[in-house]
Amino acid sequence: MISQKAKYALRALVVLARADAGKALFISDIAEEQNIPKKFLEQILLDLKRQGLVMSRRGKMGGYLLLKPAETITFGEVLRLIDGPIAPLPCLSKIAYRRCEDCQDEATCEIRHVFNEVADVTRAVLDKTTIADCLVYGQTTKLAELIG
Structure with a gap:
């Protein structure tokens, strides 16, 4: 499950991507x-x-805007930045691997597989x-459409 912080980050990025260029x-x-607490x-x-x-920009025309194109910002990147590794078990993490304390042998662990x-x-x-992709598919996005 993703955190509320990650969900808000993704929603804010979508809003920024929807804004006119610049x-x-x-x-x-x-x-x-987006009904997100301002603080x-x-x-x-x-x-x-x-x-x-x-x-961010200061002044009358200030505020926030995307620094990278929306086409280059993936959900995976944002989730890793906000929530850390995307792995259901510590032994499966690509960036924060940790052996499971109760595991005798990763190679034969059925749960791990x-x-x-x-x-x-x-x-x-x-x-x-x-x-x-959120801008293209909007609210009716189907997972099958995204993963081809």
């Missing part, structure tokens, strides 16, 4: 449109800024699906 959006406008959104956008996904398939499919979908 147009910055105020935090208050994004927060109101929480400020923290999220600062995290996304530090990671190079968004930038099943969840490895789940993790591979999940990562494939998340790493293929971009913020731009």
Whole structure:
């Protein structure tokens, strides 16, 4: 399950991607449109800024806008930035591998083998699906359409 923070980050990125090219959006406008607590959104956008996904402008025409094209920002990238590894078991993490404490042998662990398939499919979908895909498919996106 993804965190509320990750969900809000994805929703904010979609709103920024929908904006006219070069147009910055105020935090208050994004927060109101998406029903996200403003203070929480400020923290999220600062995290996304530090990671190079968004930038901020000051002044009358200020606000936030995407720094990278929406076509290059994947759900997997955002989830890893906000929530960390995408793995149902610590022994399946690509970036934070940790052997399961109760495991005697990873090579013969039936549970690991099943969840490895789940993790591979999940990562494939998340790493293929971009913020731009949300704009193309909108609210009626079907998973089959996204993964081909």
